[in-house]
Amino acid sequence: MTPGPDRRAALEQYRRRAAVYDLELALFEPLRREAVARLALQPGETVVDFGCGTGLSLPLLRAAVGATGHVVGIEQSPDMLAQARRRVARHGWRNVQLIGAPVESAHWSGRADAALFHFTHDLLQRPEAVAGALAHLKRGARIVATGLRWAPRWAAAVNVAVYVAARRSITTLDGLDRPWHLLERHLGPMQVESRLLGAVYLAAGTLS
Numbered sequence: 773m774t775p776g777p778d779r780r781a782a783l784e785q786y787r788r789r790a791a792v793y794d795l796e797l798a799l800f801e802p803l804r805r806e807a808v809a810r811l812a813l814q815p816g817e818t819v820v821d822f823g824c825g826t827g828l829s830l831p832l833l834r835a836a837v838g839a840t841g842h843v844v845g846i847e848q849s850p851d852m853l854a855q856a857r858r859r860v861a862r863h864g865w866r867n868v869q870l871i872g873a874p875v876e877s878a879h880w881s882g883r884a885d886a887a888l889f890h891f892t893h894d895l896l897q898r899p900e901a902v903a904g905a906l907a908h909l910k911r912g913a914r915i916v917a918t919g920l921r922w923a924p925r926w927a928a929a930v931n932v933a934v935y936v937a938a939r940r941s942i943t944t945l946d947g948l949d950r951p952w953h954l955l956e957r958h959l960g961p962m963q964v965e966s967r968l969l970g971a972v973y974l975a976a977g978t979l980s
């Protein structure tokens with residue numbers, strides 16, 4: 773673990789994990805459905821999945837915006853993105869676009885109505901990545917972020933599990949007490965809820 777996010781370590785982490793990632797995330801799938809529902813997507817809208825990984829959220833996002841909407845996934849790990857590309861090809865989606873780049877340097881000229889940051893702790897701890905992501909959104913865009921967080925003191929034992937999961941999925945423990953804090957710099961106070969005994973958060977806000 774490093775004091776800040778470490779891209780090289782993250783790429784290596786996800787190179788090793790890509791093939792088994794979908795199985796490992798099974799426990800968190802109800803939260804994914806909840807996060808996508810909280811985006812309140814409408815048919816025809818555009819949504820960006822920042823740090824889309826293997827594309828596990830793409831079916832839900834695509835279903836919510838429909839054939840007339842647009843889904844964009846941005847992902848820095850070539851190994852994770854390859855899985856996402858296979859998923860898109862398998863479904864034959866024409867309105868799902870995948871961009872292989874760190875969010876902070878990704879080129880996409882559109883503006884989205886909504887954005888998802890599902891378990892993207894490293895990304896959310898980089899000020900330039902958060903600013904770069906929000907630059908792709910329309911004013912009034914809905915934003916939902918989820919992920920691991922330190923549980924409160926009354927559930928301190930849960931933090932053993934948070935630490936074990938963090939070692940496998942993120943490169944810095946920085947910000948784990950309030951992982952959405954950089955988003956709040958831009959959005960103002962977010963609505964934050966806890967799940968799984970406080971080990972996981974769901975934060976929602978609007979870009980004003």
Ligand SMILES: C[S@@+](CC[C@H](N)C(=O)[O-])C[C@H]1O[C@@H](n2cnc3c(N)ncnc32)[C@H](O)[C@@H]1O
Pocket residue numbers: 782786797822823824825826827828829846847848849852873874875876889890891892893894895898901941
């Ligand atoms: C735990 S995975 C989550 C993947 C996906 N969001 C999901 O819900 O399954 C975190 C992902 O964020 C990606 N990531 C981290 N920092 C990033 C950045 N700055 N730009 C783009 N992707 C990033 C990682 O490569 C990894 O695929």
